[in-house]
Amino acid sequence: MVFVLSKQKQPMDNCTPAKARILLRDGSATIHKQYPFTIRLKDNAAHTADKTYQIKLDPGAKITGVALVDSEAHAVFFAELEHRGERIVALLQTRYRKPKWGNSFKKKDSKFNADTRRPEGWLPPSVVSIEQDIVHFVKKMRNLCMIQLAAVESVKFDMQKMENASITDVVYQQGTLMGYEIRHYLLEKKGHACQYCGGLSQDKHLEVEHMHPKSRGGSDRLSNLNVACHTCNQDKDNRTLAEYVERLKSSKTKLDQTRIKRIEQILRTNKTFIGLRYAAWANSMRHHLVADLEKLLPHISQGTGGQTQYNRTTGMGLPKEHYYDALCVGRIPSSGYRLVTDKVLCIKSYGRGSRFRGRTNSCGIITKQLTRQKQFFSFQTGDVVRATVPNGKKKGIHLGRVAVRKSGYFNIQSTGLVVQGVSYKHCRIIQRNDGYGYTLKQRS
Ligand SMILES: [Zn+2]
CATH class of the missing domain: 3.30.60 (Wheat Germ Agglutinin (Isolectin 2); domain 1)
Structure with a gap:
């Protein structure tokens, strides 16, 4: 639309x-x-102006799904917002460090005494960047249509629902809303990684696994459940953990040795492994996000990850995509949404560049100087341009994000490929740099 x-x-x-x-x-x-x-x-x-819209968000560490629905239950707009949390971590690690030998004792002393405790509600810069990306996007969308309501996936599972009984006694049943809540609880608790191989099998497909097999009387209670990849789950078959370790001992492969080590630890301590560095901050980030959105919009509704997945699979029958997850956040109408658009806008966060005009190596030492000037021939890196090259090797029309060069021969990045050395004379600005790159893709 x-x-x-x-x-x-x-x-x-x-x-x-x-x-x-x-x-x-x-x-x-x-x-x-x-x-x-x-x-x-x-x-x-x-033209009329009487519809109101709801923006639905599924915040993620790498990609946030966005869907826009109108008051007549039409899904009118999909987007995927790609964050740069990892890029910021890398930048912080290689930033320019001032040489230490110039510092006087007095300075060192004050540094030593400084209060380095983090203020309450502190988030790492990479996570702040993710949260601000989302808030900034909602602000921009508010200028384009009448958004009255936002639905945010704010927690991965509903604790209240599971605390009716003692949590380890909750019964798992595949395909139900409760089943999805438990699945998300397990994934969150175990850090989205296979508990047996720790991701070494390269199998991304994670399953809920019965440690004591169901076929041999194992219960469906949470205390008997674990997360395993499809490969490990198939390999374990209907063995108990102790039997599985015995069988693995005959093998000398690295994968099986890792499995033995981890399963023995599970048996010994009954504790599980936690991976994924973002998981620790994810809930805190969503909490901040909801607080910030409440300042922007009159109504915010919150949903859980289990509910989203239940809505997407059982309610709407849609494949796993970030934008479909966003569409299914919170409550959905009983007849579902009508999808009236077939395009998805992919937005990638680049930032607006830095004030520091240099490049550093991994030790933080400057290895390259950049020019002070950022604009060349009235173009700036990040502008979306259309280049019409009349002849030569690069003949044709190129549309994409430009990287400017002092020589006047620019690089243009369109979906998937980079065209190098296009003269500024052939370029025309479509949209000025706003810190994001844009591409369109087909909805699956
Ligand atoms: Zn595995």
Whole structure:
């Protein structure tokens, strides 16, 4: 769908691409923005503004899914927001460090006495970046359509639901809402990793596993459940953990040795392994996110991961994608949503570059100087450009994100490939750099 603004740049109801084409062709609207595609009317009378929208978010450490639904249960817009948390960690580790030999004793002393405790509610810079990406995106979307409500997946599982009984006695039943809640509880607790091989088998498909096999009288209670990858689960078959270790001892492969080590530890301590560094911050981040969104929008509703998965598989029958997860966050109408768009906007967070004009190696020592100037021939790295090259090797039309060079020969990055050495003379700006890169893909 296409976003529509009034002459005064106020949000109106969005329209179909076909209607937008007609409006643009007969000159009653102009293109306001390329990504997400937005037009601005020259005469407001021809268009209505009475729909309200709900933005649905599924925050993740790497990618956040976004879906926009209108008051008539139409899903009008999908997006995937790719974060740069890991990039920020890398930048912090290789940043330029001032040489230490110039410091006086007095300075060292004050540094020694400084209060280095972190203030309450502190989050690591990489996690702050993720949270701010999402808040910033909601702010921008609010300028394009009348968003009244936000639904956020704020926790991975519903503790209340599971604390009716003592938590280890909760009974697991596949395919039910409760079953999904338990699955998410287990995944979160075990750090989204196979408990037997620790991810060494390269199998990404994780399953809920009965430590004492069900076929031999093992219970469905949480205390008997574990997370294992499909490979390990198949390999273990209907053995108990002790029997499985015995069988593995005949093998000398690295994978089996790892399994023995980990399973013996599970048997000894009844404790499990936790991986994934983001998991520790994830709940804290979602908490901050909800608090920030409450300042922006009148109503926020919250959902759980188990509920999302139940809605997506049982309610809507959709495949696993970040944007479908977002669509199924919280409560959904009993008849589901009608999907009226077939495109997904992929947004990648790049940041706006840094003030520091140099490159450092892994020790934090400057190895390259950059120019102070950031704009060349009125282009800046990050602008979306359309280059029409009339002849030569690079003949054709290239649309994408530009990386500027002092020489005037730029690199243009479109989906998947980079075209190098395109002259600035052939380039035309489509959208100025706003710290994000945009591509469109087909909905699956
Ligand atoms: Zn495994």
